[in-house]
Amino acid sequence: MKKQSPVSRSGRFGSGPAADAAQFTESISFDWRLWEHDILGSLAHAAMLHKIGLLSKTELTSIQNTLGAIAKEISAANFHWDPALEDVHMNIEAELTRRAPAGAKLHTGRSRNDQVALDLRMWLRDEIVSLNREIRALQFSLVNLGSKYSHVIIPGYTHVQRAQPVYFAHHLLAYTEMLERDHDRFSDCFWRTNICPLGSGAIAGSTLPLDREFVAKLLGFVDTKGNPRVTQNSMDAVSDRDFVVEFCSSAALLAVHLSRLAEDVVLWSSSEFSFIKISDAYTTGSSLMPQKKNPDVAELVRGKSGRVIGNLMAMLTLLKGLPMTYNRDLQEDKERLFDTANTVQSSVRLTAAMLDNTTVNELTCNAAARDAALLATDLADYLVRKGMPFRQAHHVVGAVVGAAEREGRTLDQLDVTTLKKIDAHFDKDVSDIFDLKKAMSRREMTGAPGTRQVAKQLARWQKILRAS
Ligand code: ARG
16 A cells, blocks of 8 residues: 555645655655654654643554554664655654554644754764764774883974974874864763754644653753753744754864874875884775785875865855745755764774774884984073073074084084084083983973873873773
8 A cells, every 4th residue: 555645735735746856855865864763752752642631542552562663674674765755754654654543643743843853863962972982982092002102202293394202102192182172072062962842843833732841851851960951942943953063063173183193194104104004904005006005094084074074064054044944955954964974983983993903113113203303402401401591592502403414413423522612501411312211201291292291191091081
């Protein structure tokens, strides 16, 4: 038997939509993935209709059982989605009503406008929880890799020029911090998503005595004390997609962070740097050049940030200029949101997996870190400790660098006599400056890459990640 659309076109319309119009306006091809939340929302709404006396116990039970059976079929991929029924809401309701006549009462006091807002908020809540879990796992991978190579020092860079020595772990912990801010932003976004719009109807609520708070509680739209959280303006509730924009925006920033990390990985794995080696499982070869091993996973993480940023722009553009309240334009939110969530989830997961399968070339790192020029600033600090103003010290060390260059030596190869000739403040103890181990133990304020500081930060993060 053909399913009847629960939206009775026959009451008002002379005919069904033209085939091309139906194809253009359908959303079942992508919004089917809201099915579980749609059913949960319907179950809560039905329970509420029973509570306020609009559904008998028998009707409620029949709706509950039938929706349960439909849910099982959908999850077993045994459900036929019919594009003629437009979207996930109508597909499920039509099938429910076909099997259980009481289903015709389910849409009492409800519109697809508040229904879709509900489904989307519920779907996104779950998505945020699982994304934040993935972010934690990536932080764990960063901290793990840092701990494994906690003794490895590399040059820190500004302008992609060697600047000052840092522990490899310190560099990785920079990303751990960025990801923590991402995690916070998503948690924040969760709270603005976690407000129940059901009961707003199409635009203006309902004349029926719906118990919105009851539904909100059933669906977990509660504050930390367990009090229900419901939207406060029906017009806002059906047209608000701020929570989608917020998610897309936080995701865009997360994608940018991942892209920067990916770029470091690409650089580090190049022959020129050769700081790390990504295992074969997370690299690909070239179809032409047999020697190639390409960091494609990192490159695609970097590349995919483009579409996440694009999705944010699409969402903002979609909303800009939309008159109140619900407009069908809003259907365009889903593919952008789904794509954003998919892309950041997989990018976070794959970045973690890639790092778990990465080894550090300690020899190349150590050789690069031993570049004495990295300690030129330490040499200036040495003069400062001898009482020289920093500006002057900077100038003197500049002259030392020039002298070393002219003599074809590295900074640490200049003897004290040569240094003394440049400035009388230099003394025998200057050789200490170029002892990298000592140099690393001298940078010990909070946030600096000193030996004890980095160990402390690694321990701090291990504790945080273990607890979460
Ligand atoms: N598929 C629609 C969407 O995603 C559901 C809401 C439809 N509402 C309406 N008045 N046509 O936005």
